[in-house]
Amino acid sequence: MAYPAPLKKLVDVLCRFPGVGPKSAQRLAFFLLRCPREEVVSIARAMVEAKDQLTFCPDCGSLAEKEACIYCNDSERDRLMVCVVQEPRDVLVLEKTGQYRGLYHVLHGALSPLDGVGPDELKLDRLVDRVKESGIQEIIIATNPNVEGDATAGYIAGLLRPLSIRVTRIAFGLPVGGDIEYADELTLSRALDGRREIT
């Protein structure tokens, strides 16, 4: 199909977004063309502002507007507990639960040798430094419940073992609202391992 050059450029750019193929990119491009100019400018400005104004907290690696993030700056938080997650977006998901009031540490990935991600590519040195510097008593590892996430959790546990602090892994189990009939054997066996008494 022969697109006008600016439209082709726009479709090509939109194709770079994850999960956006040529068809979706074309749909988005026509949406933008139909929008008033001011709205297109505000969308573009929001993208640039997010890119310019957001950074990663030097302490925990979460998204931050200034030097330190809102979690590290919050004096109400339990500073003896740190939850280790793979990606900054995992912090937002955990925050939505409203159950956790400790600090975070974002690894920015998980051990994945096939993708060239080894321990040096993760923010592990900083995690060890934080534990040594600030008297943290518990590390909760909340990496994804897949092979890479589990291997990363095991690696971190080994790394922190000499520091004699409590290292825990978030529980595995059945998703709320699901049917046991459709659960796989691994999830079910881990759910049985992690059973708890009804009080």
Added chain:
Amino acid sequence: MSQRMFKADGLVLRTRPLGEADRLVTLLTGEEGKFEAVAKGARKMKSKLAAGVDIFSYGHYTFHRGKTWPVITSQDSIEQFTWFRDNPQLYPYGIYMGELVDRLVSGEEPCTSTFNLLLEGWRLLGSCDDSYIICRSFELKLAHLAGYSPHFHSCSACGTAGASKFSPRQGGMLCTHCASADVISIDKGTIAIVERLISAPLSQAHLIRLSAGQKKTLSRLTSAFLAYHLDLGDIKSRTLLKEYNT
């Protein structure tokens, strides 16, 4: 694989995210060879496919031929190799074996022997203490299945008996006259070990005991032999494996 629907027992060699919540899974099967398939929605917490399409899964899969890739419509787990999740020391070995096979098997051609070798290798890593020797034996057996085995009985260039240098490039021994700069010195004991690692069942590899010097020679020999003859390119998981072993 001509029918619209087909079934296969397979091992998951690697996965990568695809789109919003799908996974693109590289599977090794005995009869259909290696191919990629899509597990739709497998990254969602409630997906019934999620656990069965993770790396190190062995399952019975049903596929529907899609436009680009076959789509996994159902899976039944046969084995999960949970030791790779639970033991961070075994994880790089399992990944390494899978990557070697992934690089070696090129496409949808039957590869029952390679499939069985990887299945046995992953199983043995969970039950044997000596992962190092299992891994070396696996490498040599994999090369043997591909048609390459080191030649130890005489000089590969002139045929003289009693050669004591191994040339990865020649794929065999060289005498002192024929030896080039890249040869590896190897004693008779280590040669006997290499021959045993190729000929004996993989399940007996852990019975072999190696000295530190023999380990070093064996590592150099297998690494150089595989690199030269199998042309597998840059094996990424080797870096992590080395890191875990130092």
